[in-house]
Amino acid sequence: MGKYSIGIDLGGTKVMTALVDKESGSVCNFIKKKTKKDKGEEKIIRKIITSVNEVIEMSGKNINDIDNIGIGAAGQINRESGIIINAPNLDCSDINIKNILENAFKKEVFLGNDVEIATIGEMFFGSGKNEKDFVCIFVGTGIGSAIVQDGKIRYGTTGTAGEIGHIIVDVGGRPCGCGGCGCLEAYASRLAIEKRIIGALKKGRTSDIVNYLVEDKPIKTSMLKKSLANKDDLVLQIINEASEYLASGLASVINFYNPSKIILGGGLMDAIDYFYNRSVELAKIKALPTPSKSIKFEKAKLGDFSGVIGAALLSNYRNLL
Numbered sequence: 001m002g003k004y005s006i007g008i009d010l011g012g013t014k015v016m017t018a019l020v021d022k023e024s025g026s027v028c029n030f031i032k033k034k035t036k037k038d039k040g041e042e043k044i045i046r047k048i049i050t051s052v053n054e055v056i057e058m059s060g061k062n063i064n065d066i067d068n069i070g071i072g073a074a075g076q077i078n079r080e081s082g083i084i085i086n087a088p089n090l091d092c093s094d095i096n097i098k099n100i101l102e103n104a105f106k107k108e109v110f111l112g113n114d115v116e117i118a119t120i121g122e123m124f125f126g127s128g129k130n131e132k133d134f135v136c137i138f139v140g141t142g143i144g145s146a147i148v149q150d151g152k153i154r155y156g157t158t159g160t161a162g163e164i165g166h167i168i169v170d171v172g173g174r175p176c177g178c179g180g181c182g183c184l185e186a187y188a189s190r191l192a193i194e195k196r197i198i199g200a201l202k203k204g205r206t207s208d209i210v211n212y213l214v215e216d217k218p219i220k221t222s223m224l225k226k227s228l229a230n231k232d233d234l235v236l237q238i239i240n241e242a243s244e245y246l247a248s249g250l251a252s253v254i255n256f257y258n259p260s261k262i263i264l265g266g267g268l269m270d271a272i273d274y275f276y277n278r279s280v281e282l283a284k285i286k287a288l289p290t291p292s293k294s295i296k297f298e299k300a301k302l303g304d305f306s307g308v309i310g311a312a313l314l315s316n317y318r319n320l321l
Contacts, residue, residue, distance in 0.1 A: 004028070004061065005315065006052055008071040009307030010044070011035070011114060012090060012141075017051035018305070019059045020312035022067070025125030027305050029059045041092050049104050068108045069101055070314035072117030072307055079159065082111045110314035114307060115162065116153060118265065118300070119146035120317050121310030126301040127263045135259045136300070137164055139246065140266035142177070143185045147257065152321065165189070167252060169245050187245035190268055194219040196238045208232035221267045228274060243275055247282030254287040254295050265300025 003023055009016045018030035031051050035044060048071075056063060075087035082098020101109045112120070119136040122128040128136065128148065137145040143165030147154040154161050165185035166178050173182030174192075186192050197219060201207060208230045212223040227235040250262060262283075269276050280297045287295070300306055 003067070004065055005067050005312035006055070006069040007117075007308035007310070007312030008048060008052070008069065009114065009117065009311060010048070010071060010073045010087075010090075012074055012087075015044075015047060015051060016304070016308050017048070017055050018308035018312065019055050019061065019066075020309055022313060022316060025121075025302075025309055025313075027308065029055050030305070030308060031055050031058075035090060040090075041095050044090055044092060045095070045097075045100055048101070052101075052105065063105055063107065066105075066107055068110065068315050069105060070110045070112070070117065070311035071097060071101070072112045072114045072311045072314075073097070074114045077111055077113050077159075079111055079155075082109060084111070108315070110311075110318060112311065112314050115144040115146050117308075117310035117314065118302075118306040119148065119153060119310065120313055121302050121306040121308075122263055122265070122300055123148065123151075123310075124313050124316070125309060126306060127298040128261070131261050133259050134261040134263060135162075135164075135253055135257065136263045136265065137250070137253075138266035138300070139189060139264065139268045141189060141191050143189050143246075143249075143266075145253075147259075164249055164253065167249055169248050184245060184249040188242045188249065190219075190221060190224075193224065193238055193242050193268075196241070197234065200234055200238070205234050207234040209235055221271045224268075225271050228272065239272070239275055240278070243278040244282060246279045247286055250279065250283035251286035251292075254283065254291045258291045260294070261296040261298060263298055263300050265303075265306060269299060270303055 005020055005022055007018050007020050014032055014034050016032045019028040031054050033047055073084050076085040084095040084097050086093045098109045128134055132151050134148050145162040145164040147162050166183045168182045169184050170182035174186040175181050176183035176186040209223055209227040284292045
């Protein structure tokens with residue numbers, strides 16, 4: 001088995017490609033390209049292939065130095081066949097990404113979903129190292145998670161286990177992107193927070209955050225952080241509401257699964273300590289006393305690189321099963 005692998009994290013707004021040293025988990029070089037305007041199978045495939053070639057070249061390597069390629073994609077996937085079944089944010093469906101990349105590079109390709117690969121990264125070299133029973137939860141544009149039991153990710157009957165973003169926290173509540181109502185994602189994700197702030201501004205509420213807004217651009221986590229630092233009442237109110245809902249979701253996980261640790265990652269958790277700390281504190285209060293006393297919380301350690309590191313280690317992980 002070679003020392004280096006290529007890890008690819010394919011999301012709705014960007015694709016990050018990295019050359020990863022599998023022995024140390026270090027990212028030797030990486031390239032990040034936006035995908036928001038380049039949708040459709042042909043454009044996405046071209047961008048991925050170009051990125052792989054560029055990151056190998058900039059690392060001073062050649063394809064023969066690479067052991068294999070791992071890719072994580074947001075959306076529905078078939079791990080066994082290597083097919084991206086549906087990636088609505090990329091306007092793609094039924095892409096046999098495994099065959100395409102194997103034909104292009106003559107290397108074995110492994111496919112996982114975006115939360116799965118981030119969890120594998122944390123399992124090998126992050127906050128999940130030496131932990132056997134834990135849950136990784138990533139809070140960003142949406143909310144996703146993966147369940148690890150006895151050192152293995154639990155996929156569930158249909159391969160969709162861990163959809164914490166779609167547990168119901170408010171019966172008949174806000175509409176969610178999944179088509180349901182009252183899902184946690186509709187209350188505690190960055191997108192949910194953004195919608196609440198924009199709605200309040202349209203109703204006449206004042207907020208420091210207007211000083212950072214850019215027309216036709218989303219509210220970034222950095223803007224929320226600045227407004228919180230300035231003690232903005234509106235942003236503080238909505239962050240508090242979101243953390244209350246997130247804590248309820250976390251408490252449900254603690255009560256139901258009783259993991260030894262919950263690892264929290266994603267843009268909101270990485271950047272806003274107040275949101276992380278308040279959510280954790282409230283979750284321990286809301287959970288049943290016995291599991292609450294034993295639960296440990298920790299931030300994801302690998303940050304933006306958790307996905308590419310985990311993707312590069314997909315082959316290692318599959319060999320353990």
